[in-house]
Amino acid sequence: MAARSKADPTKTRAAVAAVAAWLRDETAAAAPARAELADAVRLTARTLAALAPGASVEVRVPPFVAVQCIAGPRHTRGTPPNVVETDPRTWLRLATGLVQVDEAVAEGGLSLSGPRAGEIAQWLPVVSGSTDTPEPSGSPG
Template sequence: MAARRSADPTKTRAAVAAVAAWLRDESAAPAPARAELADAVRLTARTLAAVAPGASVEVRVPPFVAVQCIAGPRHTRGTPPNVVETDPRTWLQLATGLVGVAAAADAGRLTLSGPRAGEIAQWLPVVSGSTDTPEPSESPG
């Protein structure tokens, strides 16, 4: 299981770079292939889980991934008390810093459920969305 939770920074940068044009301008760039989108979503979510280890918040990006992150009380059964859920494009925009947590939530593109769900904001972005070759974040943002 540990191998699934980790994300190689080089692969993560490459996966995000493959979808970067689409993330910046949905109308002008063609949508990425499902496999490209899945790779970028999974790798960035696993990067979040690696930089913010824990199990108090569950981040869901259907249909591709769900990860637990952020230190605190561990959840093991049933519906978690702290859930973040969004679509793949919004997740990648959050993960790259192209959109903030508050803005995505206000626009109805991000659901934050539970008192600790909003804490993901301090750990995002996990890669930079402002360059052609994003760099993984080293610390909470």
């Protein structure tokens, strides 16, 4: 099996820029192609895993990616005790800072389960600034 690619800041910025108009207003812009959406989701999730290494929280963005992040007790079998799950558009809005964790939960687009799942908020956004020309944030939020 081929190794999964690591998040590259240049590729991540380009992938997010390709879907930026749709992230800002899904009614004004056409939905991105599945491949474009998948790239943006995977690269931003892998950026999160690189910025917050660990395995105590699992972030799931079906159908594209699941990553483990945040230092702490490692989970190896069965259902993880700390899970963050969301749809691709909500994830990208979180990853770019267009929506905050508490807003996404209130809107019903983000599910947090487990006592440490909410810690994800301190690591977002993973791409900061304008979604026209995003830059990786590099530090917890």
